[in-house]
Amino acid sequence: MPFIIFAPKFGDFVSETRVRFAPSPTGYLHVGGLRTALYNFLFARKNNGKFILRIEDTDRNRYVEGAVENLIESLKWCGLDYDEGPDKAGEFGPYMQSQRLDIYKKYADDLIAKEHAYFCFCTPERLQTLKEEQAAQKLPQAKYDKHCLSLSKNEIEDKLANGIPHVVRLNVILNQKIIFDDIIRKRVEFESNNVDDQVLIKSDGYPTYHMANVVDDHMMQISHVIRGEEWLSSTPKHVLLYDFFGWEKPIFAHLPLLLNPDRSKLSKRQGDVAVEDYRAKGFLKEALVNFVALLGWNAGNDKEFYYMNELIESFSLERVNNSGAVFDFEKLNWINAEHLRKKSNEELLTLLKFEIENSELRIENYSDSYLLQIIDAMKERVNFVKEYLTKSPYFFEAPTEYEEASRLKNWKPETPEQLVVLKNKFTQLNNPSKEDYETVLKQAASELNISAGKLIHPLRLALSGISTGPGMYDLLFILGKGEVINRINTALNTLR
RNA sequence: GGCGCGUUCGUCUAGUGGUCCAGGACGCCGCCCUCUCAAGGCGGAGAUCACGGGUUCGACCCCCGUACGCGCUACCA
Numbered sequence: 400m401p402f403i404i405f406a407p408k409f410g411d412f413v414s415e416t417r418v419r420f421a422p423s424p425t426g427y428l429h430v431g432g433l434r435t436a437l438y439n440f441l442f443a444r445k446n447n448g449k450f451i452l453r454i455e456d457t458d459r460n461r462y463v464e465g466a467v468e469n470l471i472e473s474l475k476w477c478g479l480d481y482d483e484g485p486d487k488a489g490e491f492g493p494y495m496q497s498q499r500l501d502i503y504k505k506y507a508d509d510l511i512a513k514e515h516a517y518f519c520f521c522t523p524e525r526l527q528t529l530k531e532e533q534a535a536q537k538l539p540q541a542k543y544d545k546h547c548l549s550l551s552k553n554e555i556e557d558k559l560a561n562g563i564p565h566v567v568r569l570n571v572i573l574n575q576k577i578i579f580d581d582i583i584r585k586r587v588e589f590e591s592n593n594v595d596d597q598v599l600i601k602s603d604g605y606p607t608y609h610m611a612n613v614v615d616d617h618m619m620q621i622s623h624v625i626r627g628e629e630w631l632s633s634t635p636k637h638v639l640l641y642d643f644f645g646w647e648k649p650i651f652a653h654l655p656l657l658l659n660p661d662r663s664k665l666s667k668r669q670g671d672v673a674v675e676d677y678r679a680k681g682f683l684k685e686a687l688v689n690f691v692a693l694l695g696w697n698a699g700n701d702k703e704f705y706y707m708n709e710l711i712e713s714f715s716l717e718r719v720n721n722s723g724a725v726f727d728f729e730k731l732n733w734i735n736a737e738h739l740r741k742k743s744n745e746e747l748l749t750l751l752k753f754e755i756e757n758s759e760l761r762i763e764n765y766s767d768s769y770l771l772q773i774i775d776a777m778k779e780r781v782n783f784v785k786e787y788l789t790k791s792p793y794f795f796e797a798p799t800e801y802e803e804a805s806r807l808k809n810w811k812p813e814t815p816e817q818l819v820v821l822k823n824k825f826t827q828l829n830n831p832s833k834e835d836y837e838t839v840l841k842q843a844a845s846e847l848n849i850s851a852g853k854l855i856h857p858l859r860l861a862l863s864g865i866s867t868g869p870g871m872y873d874l875l876f877i878l879g880k881g882e883v884i885n886r887i888n889t890a891l892n893t894l895r
Numbered sequence: 896g897g898c899g900c901g902u903u904c905g906u907c908u909a910g911u912g913g914u915c916c917a918g919g920a921c922g923c924c925g926c927c928c929u930c931u932c933a934a935g936g937c938g939g940a941g942a943u944c945a946c947g948g949g950u951u952c953g954a955c956c957c958c959c960g961u962a963c964g965c966g967c968u969a970c971c972a
Contacts, residue, residue, distance in 0.1 A: 421972090422972085423971075423972045425971095425972080455972065456972095457971090457972080458970095458971055458972065460971080461971065461972075519970095523970080526969095526970090534896090537896075538896090538897090539896070539897045539898085540896080540897045540898070540968070541897090541968075542968095564970095566970050568970095584899095584900070584901095587899075587900085588899095589898075589899075590898085593897075593898050593899090593968090594898095595968080597969095598969080598970050599970095600970085601970040602970055603970075605970085607969090607970070607971085607972085608971075608972050609972095612972095627966095628899095628900070628901090628965085628966065628967095629966055629967070629972090630966095630967090630972090631899065631900065631966075631967080632898070632899055632900085632966065632967035632968075633967070633968095634899095635899095653900085655900090655901080656965070656966075658965085660905095660906085662964065662965075663964090663965075664965075664966075690907095693907065693908085693920095694907070695907090697907085697908060697909075699909075699910090700909080700919090701908095701909080701918085701919045701920075703907090703908095703919085703920055703921090720907095720908080721900075721901065722900090722901050722902065722965095723900095723901075723964090723965065723966095724906090724907065724908090725905095725906055725907075726906095726907095727905095727906045727907060727921070727922085729906080729921055729922055730906070730907065730920080730921045730922080731921095732921090733920085733921055733922085734921085736934095740934080777933090778933095778934090779932095779933055779934040779935085780932065780933045780934075781933090790932090790933095805931090809931095840930095850930090851930065852930050852931090853930095854930090855930040855931080856930070856931070858930090859930075859931065865931095865932095866931055866932075867931055867932035867933080868931070868932065868933095869931090869932085869933090870929095870930075870931090871930055871931085872930095
């Protein structure tokens, strides 16, 4: 009598929302991982639940020094604070799987006792041969042949006693349907005949993901498993495990993948994938979070600009899409610029000072009030904080060379004498305001019988060395009379 | 190959049987504003809703099939 294995439905009562982000520490936080972590975080916060960080470090071959610290650093930078984790004790720790080996061992023994799992002593060579044979026979699918399931108790004890390397395998029962409901995929159905006798405990004594994940999610009382779509295919193994243990299953939600422009799974080959890369490039955490949140989710309206608290407010798993999303850098740039423009000048000041400290400039050369003026003047013109330095370097250092195109276009033979007229007028000003500069410049233009533009363009070139920037009177005022006159003189000497 | 998931403008998406010969956003193009560059405003190009069958008075929306894409198929997660 085949039994049908069922995961709980969406509406089933769950006492407390507890979700986890469970990355393996491979070196850095991938933006796909960020999205998974974010959705978990948003879901937890929205439902007044707990967000847990668990490190899945059960593959000793993949251990990377400092990876966990790096992961945590990135997570925290993004504002994803977890309630329990490796460095934040909770009542369900430890939160590093490598520190829970005895637990997995105990539950594996449990399963073996109930004959839902068994020792397997097959060598890698036999497994390899088996696979090749099955391929040669054109079997629809390669699976372990349950060879070691038929070992007698004595044989097993004998091999164990002799220290023969072994693993523990899941004993999948044939001819059953494994059905579960996924919030995003709806009902998903598998045949148990297509499920392999997965290794649960490796020969080095470490559990595989499948084993550790189920045991931990149960012990940590995880209510919802929100993870990437790449796990959907192995979910039947997990469902089987919950059932064999007699445990209540969590509610599953498998997230669509993040893709490269060519629609393959987002990878390092085609650009930056690590959160730290984006951070280094100068993206605001608010922008990265906002952008990534929208990759696969929307509230059902046209809103695209979100702060974290707004995301928490409107997030729901039901509104997560089911198809992969291409990571579009152009749109990330745009959302970054949006967030930057919405920041107060004071916030930008902090960011800009940080940027200056990390540049070759000396922070003590610039007062807060001076920087604030630059921020105000350039705010609409920068997409990154560092662009205050790269797009308007002339606020920090006088130009030493002049843009050729602008020189050809705006620096005419008559320009020098006209600028001298203007300069003389500037010289006579006493503590000039923006309006004073404007009045005087227009006066000069009028006296010279030329348009203001004829003065403005070469003046801009003289003051900034380039042809783009804030309004001329802002530029004059920020630089100040003395600097303005110096720069005009320098230009007059350089560009004849 | 097997199993699973998916498929609306280039990209992110809205859309839950009639209001859609499909709306918004990014990007692109044009105009306005203007001392430059931006920002902003206005407008434009851009999707036979993957394809083919059904169901229905009526399908982007429901069903079936096909194609294509992606994922999994490890003693990796």
